[in-house]
Amino acid sequence: MRRREEMRGWLLASPYLLFSLIFFVVPFAWAAVLVFTRWDLISPQRHWVGLANFAEALASPRVQAAFWTPFKFMAIFLPTVLVAAIAIALLVNSLGRWSGLAAVGFFMPYLASGVAMALVVQGILSYNSPVSDVFFRLFGDVPDWLGVPALAITVIALMIAWKFSGYYALIFLAGLQSIPRELYEAAAIDGAGQWTSFWRITLPQLYPALYSVMILAVGLMFGIFTEPYMLTGGGPDLATHTWYLEIYYQAFSALRAGYASAVAVLNAVAVFLVLTVVRRLMEWWGRATGWV
């Protein structure tokens, strides 16, 4: 009986075990070798180059640009998406009967393919568009939206914020719905207004949701590919060049399998370090405000 149950367990888990062997263990081992080699994905010759790939990547202006891009995106993306998501969550939560329907509406942007939305953004910002018309009338000129570094970064960061606001709002909404009512009742008895109870009860109680969203949102900024690929190709002047664009370009255009894998390892290290800092900051801030 025990043996049969043992067998059953392994058997039912076998799809995962087999998949992991082929698409995790083997690539994992292969990557560990690749990063120390120079290879063009085609020829039988592979050169062992030791740490040269890493040395070259660290000195490369393209990789350095990719390192800074997530922080530039964050400066616009984080404030926008946090304010929008919390506002949406509060609004949806206060609707009562219609909250389900409203949540579905605000979630819609998350469904869009980045490719389709990139076309729409390109169209709206194109030279003859109604938006350009407004700028012509007001200032007599149109900003070069995707040709100026600061503007290109803003456009892409806002696109991603549009997509994720409703999605993060659902996480905040789950947080809002778990706040005990007694807290608000007690505050009302103490004569607290809406504003006070928002700052003293709602926000501190949303801290766990805020923590999760921060980790998700910061991590997201290191994995951007579709939007710059479609809109700017990483330009102007590498201003929107991202880690994934660099890895894609090096592996599949420049055919440098080893170098691209080394850049991917650096990307992983950067994400790990930044997320560790974000975690520490969030914990420190939570203690400082007394929210944890």
Added chain:
Amino acid sequence: MGVRRARALRAVGKAILLIVGLAVSIFPYAYMVLQSLAPWSEVNRSIVPTQLTVRSYDWLLHGSAIALARPWLRAFGNSALVTSASTLLMLASALVVGYALSRLRWRGRDVVNQVILFQMFYPAIILLVPTFLVVRQLGMYDTYWGMIVPKAVNLWAIFMYVSFFKSIPQEVLEAARIDGAGELRIISRIVLPMSIPITAVVGLFLFMERWSELLWDLIVVKEYRMMTLNVLIATMSGPYATYPGPLYAASTLLTLPIVLVFVAASRYFTRGIQLVFK
């Protein structure tokens, strides 16, 4: 009177916020559909076209003397095939594996659960190039297999099912076992019907992500006739830039299935989403 007025003001303010917020959420979709139906002289020049025409869609299907026809319809079929095969495989494997990892007693179980957690947090980007090499080695380059097989098992889906199945009472399963039902029968007849809401929401997320995938499908496919619609639009947006109308039409076709699947799943959405965002 003052209290009443304040309340009315707040209700009006809320309504305005709601309308503006939903308008911002929906606007790009509306813009895309309107531009796909606009006469070519008006595309991107006005938000609402003066007249509607299906010329862009017609052009997508038949091309013209000026530009090469691309297999748009076939690309749509490719997307549908790859996405539905992937999504079904991911759901089926997650259901069976999740059941084994939560409701069966076996020695390797806890280790496997730990390994899955490790894999979930392992940076997948490091595996991108070697996974491509594995797929090429297996002869799956430029085939449907190359788009389906590497995306046939999803760790997040397994994880979701493991945490959900823990809430199923043991007595129900024992009763079925005493009646002589095998494990696969228990999964299909008892466990699956009990997890419809979470299956709908997890399935929705898996479908959506697979349908909109760009990076992997771009890498693993070479020929136009094998491309998914998403990849075809992406590769065409360069030389086709002079034909924005058809590109909007293609994007509308690309967006439609996701919206339909979402509407179909939205019955379970509010209930299931709480399970996902616990």
